[in-house]
Every structure is written in structure tokens, then in C-alpha cells.
Amino acid sequence: NNNIELKAINKTYQKSKNSTDNQVVVHDNFNLKINSGEFVALMGPSGMGKSTLLHLIGGLDKPTSGQVIIGGEQINNLNESQLTRWRADNIGFVFQSHHLLPVLTAQANVELPLALTHLNKSQRKHHAATALSLVSMADRAKHFPKELSGGQEQRVAIARAIVSDPKILLCDEPTGNLDRKTADEILSLLAKLNKEYGKTIVMVTHDLKAAEYASKVINLETYTYDLKAHNVQEARL
């Protein structure tokens, strides 16, 4: 199981380093369960803590208190090097801006996450080629990012996110920089990775149409959690 569980999460940020009185409580006793194989759209106004939740689930940040449990493992107790290893095995990240390295080809960008694995060069090439065909970019493998369209760059970024075969994909505004048609193509691709390849997807988005691709929409503004039933009360927009 790769269920994602957030239990009694408190997340408080310090606004500035030299101050104790200006704390921002972003989440207070927040609970969430996302089952393996779900495609969840996290929505709601800016500042509600959506990106913060992605960072907690992906082990990029830790809660002030509470538990982050992924696939039965409590990851908020891992140290930094354990977390780095855990992330590499379990999580793929997709961001609004693709963060591809301009000096590397699509193929080389996708191979990057495999650099620190035990895989040899030819295995890395093979895995990257497989990931690129999965996102329909096999014929662009030798292209550099600047030779690709925005949608194609995002496809390569998705290939890089899935090249290690993580079970969970975390996407932060993956269509934020794209026109409607291209956004729909990227959303269809994410839906395919969810349905056909079993990826659990948690996607932060402001795109109302993205909700149509997700299997569940959680709007943080109206979200409540039934602790007894252990169930998210879904909020359709």
C-alpha cells in the first residue's frame, strides 16, 4: 500500500528570523488520507497551504507537529539523508516551471535522477528512453529544452519525474504556464499515468478544468475531515 496519511498536522512558519511573535499557522490539526491509486486535485485560494501540503507529503519539509505516513512509514522522523533516499525511491515531482537543465538534451535531463543509482549507463539510457516514450517524446530525445514547446518541455519534466518509477507523483500547478489546449494534453497524460500505470497523483491547481481529470477534488477552503469514518468529505466545485 502507498496510502498517504497526514495525522494531526500542525505547520507553523516563522515570518522572520528575529521574531517570535509573528508566526503563521498554516495548518492546525489537519488530517488527510489519500489512497493508493487516487488522482487528487488540491484546490482553494492562494495561501491556504496547498504547496505546504505537497512539501510535507514529499518529505521536502517537516510538520511542526503531527505525522506524515506514506505506505505505512512515518517519514517525518527520517533524517535528511534517509529522506533524500526515500524521495528518490518513492516520489516524482512536477512543477509549474519545468526546471530542465538547458545545457542537456531531453534524454540527458531524464537520465539525471538515475545518476546516483546503481544502474549503469546503458540501463539509465534504457529507462530514460522508456519514460520519454511514455510521454510521447521519444522522437524529441536529442532535442535541447529551448528547441521544445512549453508543453513538450513539461512532458520531458514528467518523464524525469517518473523515470525512477515512483508510486506517487506530486504536481504543483503543472499546467500553470500552459495554454488551454496544451494544459488539457498534460492533464490527459497525468490521467493516463494514474489509470494505466497506477500512479497516485496529488496535484495542486487553480485550473477549474483540471478537476474533471482528477478522481477526487479537495477544496481546502471547504474541506472537513471525518475522523471517525476516516474519510474525506469531498468538495465538488
Ligand code: ADP
Ligand atoms: P498555497 O499553496 O495554498 O498558496 P502555501 O502552502 O504556499 O499556500 O503557503 C501557505 C502560507 O504559508 C502562506 O501564508 C505563505 O506565505 C506561508 N509560507 C509558505 N512557505 C513559507 C516559508 N517557507 N516561510 C514562511 N512562510 C511561508
Ligand code: ADP
Ligand atoms: P514553480 O515555479 O513550479 O512554483 P518552484 O521553483 O517555485 O516551482 O518550486 C516549488 C517548490 O518546490 C519550491 O519550494 C522549491 O524549493 C521546491 N523544489 C523545486 N525544485 C525541486 C526539486 N528538484 N527537488 C526538491 N524540491 C524542489
